[in-house]
Amino acid sequence: MxxxxxxxxxxxxxAFLLLSLLVSGVNEAFVRLLGIRSKFLWAYLRDTLDGGSSEGTSWIPSKIADVFAKMPFSKNDPRPRHSPDPAPPVVAPMPVDPATVLAAEAPVPDVDMTERLYRRLQEIDHPKGARTTISDIPPERFSGAVMELVSAEESGVEGLIAKLEAIHSPLAGHLRGVWKSAEADMEKFRAGVEAWFDGEMQRLSGLYRRYVKWVVFALGVVLTLLxxxxxxxxxxxxxxxxxxxxxxxxxxxxxxxxxxxxxxxxxxxxxxxxxxxxxxxxxxxxxxxxxxxxxxxxxxxxxxxxxxxxxxxxxxxxxxxxxxxxxxxxxxxxxxxxxxxxxxxxxxxxxxxxxxxxxxxx
Known part of the structure; x- marks a missing residue:
C-alpha cells in the first residue's frame, strides 16, 4: 500500500514538473523574443543615470500591463543602439562645465549618461538586432565602467559627481554617498559602487519577478485548460x-x-x-x-x-x-x-x- x-x-x-517546465519554456521564449528582460534593465538604468524619459516620467513600468503589453511594443525603447565595435580605448570626459551649468541662466545640457555607460560595456553585447541585448550587468563590470568614467575627469570622483549634479542625474547622489563612505579611498569607492549596484540589481530582480509571476500564472491557467x-x-x-x-x-x-x-x-x-x-x-x-x-x-x-x-x-x-x-x-x-x-x-x-x-x- x-x-x-x-x-x-x-x-x-x-506531472506538475512537466507542466511547469512547459510554462517556463513558453515564458522564456516570450521574454527573449520581445527582449523584455533587457528592456527592463535599461529602463532602470535610464531612470538612474538620466532621470527618466524626455516627458519627465519614469522608464520603469508601474503596472503589469505596461511591462508585458506596452513595453515590448513601445516606440520609446530604453535600450541604446547596438554597436559592433569594441569599447573605445580612450574615455572622453563629460562635456559639462558645472560652474556654467549651475548658473541661473544656463540650461541643462543634454548628456546621455546611459549611452556613455553602454560604450564601456558594449564588448559584452551580442549582435541580435538594432538595440543592445545586454540583460545582465555584473556588479564588478559596472564598477569598472564607473572607474573608467572617473579616470577621464581631471578632478576624479569629485569632478564626475559635480558634473552629474549639474545635469541633474540621480546617479550623483548615490555616488556621493559611496564616496563619503569610502573616505576618499579609490579602492573602497570601487568596492562600494560594486556593492551598491549589486543591491540595486537584487531589488530590480525582485520587482521583475513580481511582474512575471502574474504572467506565469496566466500561462499556467491557459496550459492547464488546453x-x-x-x-x-x-x-x-x-x-x-x-x-x-x-x-x-x-x-x-x-x-x-x-x-x-x-x-x-x-x-x-x-x-x-x-x-x-x-x-x-x-x-x-x-x-x-x-x-x-x-x-x-x-x-x-x-x-x-x-x-x-x-x-x-x-x-x-x-x-x-x-x-x-x-x-x-x-x-x-x-x-x-x-x-x-x-x-x-x-x-x-x-x-x-x-x-x-x-x-x-x-
Missing part, C-alpha cells in the same frame, strides 16, 4: 492504475485471486479493442500504456504513437475537450493544477528528488 501512494506522489509531482489537466482526476487514475498493476503482479506471482476476477476491469480498460478483448491482450495493453503516459490524452490536440512503431498521428479532440472544460466537476482539479504550477519547475524538481532519494553528484 505504501508503494501505491508513493507512486501516486511521484506521478503527480512529475491540456485539460485535472489534477484530482489524474490522481484517481494513478491510484486505480497502480492498484490494478499490483493485483496483476500478485496473480502473476502466485498470490490469491485469479485472472478471471480482473476480467471486468480489463474490459473497461481495453475499450479501444472492444469488450470481447482477450484478458492477456488487455494486460499487455495496460502495462504498455500506464496512466503517466496518458497524462495529456485529454488535451485539445493529442499525439498517438502506434504500438507497432509506425508514424505518430495527431488527433483533434475539440469536442471531448470542450465537454470537459464546461463540466463543473473538473474545475476544482483545474484550479489545483494552476495553483501547483505557481511553485515553478525548481520546486517540483526538488520535491521529486526528495521523494525518489536522488541526489546530484559533485
Amino acid at each position: 505504501i508503494s501505491v501512494y508513493a507512486d501516486l506522489a511521484i506521478g503527480l509531482v512529475l 491540456f485539460s489537466m485535472d489534477a484530482l482526476e489524474y490522481g484517481k487514475t494513478l491510484l486505480r492504475d497502480n492498484a490494478f498493476r499490483a493485483g496483476v503482479a500478485a496473480i502473476a506471482g502466485g498470490g490469491e485471486g485469479s485472472l478471471a476476477a480482473l476480467e471486468e476491469e480489463l474490459k473497461g480498460k481495453c475499450t479501444a479493442t472492444g469488450g470481447d478483448a482477450k484478458p492477456y491482450e488487455c494486460v499487455t495493453e495496460v502495462f504498455s500504456s500506464p496512466a503517466l503516459v496518458k497524462i495529456f490524452d485529454n488535451a485539445i490536440v493529442s499525439i498517438t504513437v502506434p504500438p507497432d512503431g509506425g508514424d505518430p498521428s495527431v488527433n483533434w479532440n475539440g469536442g471531448v475537450w470542450w465537454d470537459r472544460l464546461i463540466t463543473p466537476g473538473h474545475w476544482p482539479g483545474y484550479l489545483l493544477t494552476a495553483v501547483a504550477l505557481l511553485f515553478g519547475a525548481p520546486f517540483w524538481w526538488d520535491v521529486l528528488r526528495r521523494i525518489t532519494g536522488f541526489r546530484n553528484r559533485g
Whole structure:
C-alpha cells in the first residue's frame, strides 16, 4: 500500500514538473523574443543615470500591463543602439562645465549618461538586432565602467559627481554617498559602487519577478485548460492504475485471486479493442500504456504513437475537450493544477528528488 501512494506522489509531482517546465519554456521564449528582460534593465538604468524619459516620467513600468503589453511594443525603447565595435580605448570626459551649468541662466545640457555607460560595456553585447541585448550587468563590470568614467575627469570622483549634479542625474547622489563612505579611498569607492549596484540589481530582480509571476500564472491557467489537466482526476487514475498493476503482479506471482476476477476491469480498460478483448491482450495493453503516459490524452490536440512503431498521428479532440472544460466537476482539479504550477519547475524538481532519494553528484 505504501508503494501505491508513493507512486501516486511521484506521478503527480512529475506531472506538475512537466507542466511547469512547459510554462517556463513558453515564458522564456516570450521574454527573449520581445527582449523584455533587457528592456527592463535599461529602463532602470535610464531612470538612474538620466532621470527618466524626455516627458519627465519614469522608464520603469508601474503596472503589469505596461511591462508585458506596452513595453515590448513601445516606440520609446530604453535600450541604446547596438554597436559592433569594441569599447573605445580612450574615455572622453563629460562635456559639462558645472560652474556654467549651475548658473541661473544656463540650461541643462543634454548628456546621455546611459549611452556613455553602454560604450564601456558594449564588448559584452551580442549582435541580435538594432538595440543592445545586454540583460545582465555584473556588479564588478559596472564598477569598472564607473572607474573608467572617473579616470577621464581631471578632478576624479569629485569632478564626475559635480558634473552629474549639474545635469541633474540621480546617479550623483548615490555616488556621493559611496564616496563619503569610502573616505576618499579609490579602492573602497570601487568596492562600494560594486556593492551598491549589486543591491540595486537584487531589488530590480525582485520587482521583475513580481511582474512575471502574474504572467506565469496566466500561462499556467491557459496550459492547464488546453491540456485539460485535472489534477484530482489524474490522481484517481494513478491510484486505480497502480492498484490494478499490483493485483496483476500478485496473480502473476502466485498470490490469491485469479485472472478471471480482473476480467471486468480489463474490459473497461481495453475499450479501444472492444469488450470481447482477450484478458492477456488487455494486460499487455495496460502495462504498455500506464496512466503517466496518458497524462495529456485529454488535451485539445493529442499525439498517438502506434504500438507497432509506425508514424505518430495527431488527433483533434475539440469536442471531448470542450465537454470537459464546461463540466463543473473538473474545475476544482483545474484550479489545483494552476495553483501547483505557481511553485515553478525548481520546486517540483526538488520535491521529486526528495521523494525518489536522488541526489546530484559533485
